Amino acid sequence: MNELDRALDAMRDAIASHRDAPERLIEPLDRFHDSGYLQRRIARMLDRGVDSTRESVRDIGENNIRLDSRPEYSLHLEIWRAPKPLLHSTAVDSVLRVISPTPVLQRVYRIDGPFDPEVFVADVPLRLESERRIDGIAHAQRKGEGRVYDYVSESPFLTLELSLRPADPYLWFFDRERLRSTYASFSGAQLSGYTLSAKALAAVGEARALPLLMRMTEHPSHAVRWAAIQALGRIDGDAAFERLERAEHDPHPHIRNAAARTLARLRTETEDAHD
Structure with missing residues (x-):
């Protein structure tokens, strides 16, 4: 020592x-x-x-x-x-x-x-x-x-x-x-590491990371929650959509607003694709 x-x-x-x-x-x-x-x-x-x-x-x-x-x-x-x-x-x-x-x-x-x-x-x-x-x-x-x-x-x-x-x-x-x-x-270096990890997982599309990212969407930090939701969108669209719907009721206003805008865009894109 x-x-x-x-x-x-x-x-x-x-x-x-x-x-x-x-x-x-x-x-x-x-x-x-x-x-x-x-x-x-x-x-x-x-x-x-x-x-x-x-x-x-x-x-x-x-x-x-x-x-x-x-x-x-x-x-x-x-x-x-x-x-x-x-x-x-x-x-x-x-x-x-x-x-x-x-x-x-x-x-x-x-x-x-x-x-x-x-x-x-x-x-x-x-x-x-x-x-x-x-x-x-x-x-x-x-x-x-x-x-x-x-x-x-x-x-x-x-x-x-x-x-x-x-x-x-x-x-x-x-x-x-x-x-x-x-x-x-x-x-906080640890929180920054979480957000960077989520972005890295999204970039490589690592499906095995899905359980970890789902847990990260419940993290106390709003930035980590949102980074995890964004990463889910690159790996599993259905899981990301479900988390976006939950995020419309997130305690943080930035996430609520971002989730509402993202869902509105996705729904518009879906409707246009069906026309």
């Missing part, structure tokens, strides 16, 4: 006893931060930026490293070099450890309008809820419920974030200058 694994095991044990009190995540986060492995990695990142030797850490972006991810939590290390042009929503309770040579200003915004993480609405504004200064190495608790966080500093700094759940699969993004919603996108 390497040093990273030992540090992660100690943190997991602490998380298991603190799940009902997010503020108590500070203790396991501090233990992990104080591990020799992370201290050396932070020193390298501050000296040279994100280095290319990831050891057993999976890279998910130029400045963002996922250290660990489980069904019950996720752990990220991120370097902030400049104010981000886009901010994104969060619906998770988490604790950050901010590591900075200069003070960092934390701004908390609330989404000031209709907010359903699964149903994006453009041009929804953000309203400033609070702001505070964080000095040196300090903690910042983050709560979900339609909040957006921004961090500003005169110099690059790091955040080590421990969340009780993995990051939202579907994030709203907001223009930092206008403070308005601009688009939404998937962040």
Whole structure:
């Protein structure tokens, strides 16, 4: 067992006893931060930026490293070099450890309008809820419920974030200058993998995948459900038609509308073929 694994095991044990009190995540986060492995990695990142030797850490972006991810939590290390042009929503309770040579200003915004993480609405504004200064190495608790966080500093700094759940699969993004919603996108690698798998199965027309795709049409994510229905259309037209009829009553409005349009087109094509 390497040093990273030992540090992660100690943190997991602490998380298991603190799940009902997010503020108590500070203790396991501090233990992990104080591990020799992370201290050396932070020193390298501050000296040279994100280095290319990831050891057993999976890279998910130029400045963002996922250290660990489980069904019950996720752990990220991120370097902030400049104010981000886009901010994104969060619906998770988490604790950050901010590591900075200069003070960092934390701004908390609330989404000031209709907010359903699964149903994006453009041009929804953000309203400033609070702001505070964080000095040196300090903690910042983050709560979900339609909040957006921004961090500003005169110099690059790091955040080590421990969340009780993995990051939202579907994030709203907001223009930092206008403070308005601009688009939404998937962040979850697993969900993106599901949608890509459905498209790949459709491309090769793999009939043996029919039972799996039928189960995927019941997935909690609307994007996975719709990708599975589309894939069914390439493999089994009857099954796809039946799922489209069910999708007219889907809880997500985008799927209901898309299913209604698709069924109307298919019925028109069928009528034209019979004329």
